[in-house]
Amino acid sequence: MARYRGSVCRLCRREGTKLFLKGDRCFSDKCSVDRRNYPPGQHGQGRPRFSDFGVQLREKQKVKRIYGMLEKQFADTATKASRMKGRTGDNLLQLLERRLDNVVFRLGFATSRNEARQLLRHGHFLVNGRKTTIPSFLTKPGMLITVREKSREVTRIAGALETLEGRSVPEWLEVDKDNFAGTVKALPTREDVTLPIEEQLIVEFYSR
Numbered sequence: 307m308a309r310y311r312g313s314v315c316r317l318c319r320r321e322g323t324k325l326f327l328k329g330d331r332c333f334s335d336k337c338s339v340d341r342r343n344y345p346p347g348q349h350g351q352g353r354p355r356f357s358d359f360g361v362q363l364r365e366k367q368k369v370k371r372i373y374g375m376l377e378k379q380f381a382d383t384a385t386k387a388s389r390m391k392g393r394t395g396d397n398l399l400q401l402l403e404r405r406l407d408n409v410v411f412r413l414g415f416a417t418s419r420n421e422a423r424q425l426l427r428h429g430h431f432l433v434n435g436r437k438t439t440i441p442s443f444l445t446k447p448g449m450l451i452t453v454r455e456k457s458r459e460v461t462r463i464a465g466a467l468e469t470l471e472g473r474s475v476p477e478w479l480e481v482d483k484d485n486f487a488g489t490v491k492a493l494p495t496r497e498d499v500t501l502p503i504e505e506q507l508i509v510e511f512y513s514r
Contacts, residue, residue: 362511365504372501373402374419379442384512395505396496403494406433407441409451413481413488414470415463430457445490453486 356364370380387397402408407422410431416422423441425431431438432452433445445451453463467483475481476498481488 359511359514362507365507366511369402369503369505369508372419372503373405373408374423381512384508388509388512394509398508399496399499399503399505400494401444403499404444404446405441406431406438406443406445406451409445409479409488409490412476412479413451414467414473414475414483415451415453415486415488417462417466417469421462421466425460425463430454430460430463447490447492449490451488451490458486 366380370377373380375383383401384394384398387401388394390397403412407419407426410416410422410426411419415431416425426441427439429437429439430453432454433443434450435452437454453460457463463486467486470481470483476494478490478492478494478498479488480491
């Protein structure tokens with residue numbers, strides 16, 4: 307599977323906003339976007355002009371990078387959202403938020419989605435008591451996500467929970483720090499997504 311192996315801070319600078327790909331570093335003074343808020347490269351400090359297509363493309367790239375997905379996987383999710391009832395943009399964000407790697411991150415068991423994916427791949431989490439290692443697994447209301455008993459002393463998980471107070475858990479999720487558990491209370495709504503996303507641009511991009 308293809309993977310981006312470069313600096314993730316370059317991705318944030320390319321999109322001109324924090325994508326929160328580096329965990330706690332994104333909230334510190336070391337954040338690259340705060341220090342150099344312009345695209346990387348020798349022409350980064352120029353004034354690029356985007357066409358309508360360019361604006362749509364940049365929004366799609368931004369959201370794809372926020373959730374750490376490859377192009378085909380993201381396009382398949384957009385197609386699935388278009389076939390669901392309701393607004394395609396809202397459906398897309400709901401599908402992205404329901405991903406297990408995002409839920410693990412939102413519950414505070416990891417400091418970034420990338421870290422959540424790695425922890426999932428290593429089998430540290432249970433969904434309704436069963437080990438699940440698929441980051442794209444779609445959660446549903448009523449599901450219980452727990453850290454395996456043997457994994458509760460993992461430094462990265464314990465460290466992430468210690469910093470949870472600095473981050474807010476969305477209302478559609480509930481976390482029990484003492485028992486290393488979290489519950490999906492409801493499906494996420496558009497209001498639960500506080501990221502700077504203009505989903506209609508993505509819908510227009512894929513509807514060309």
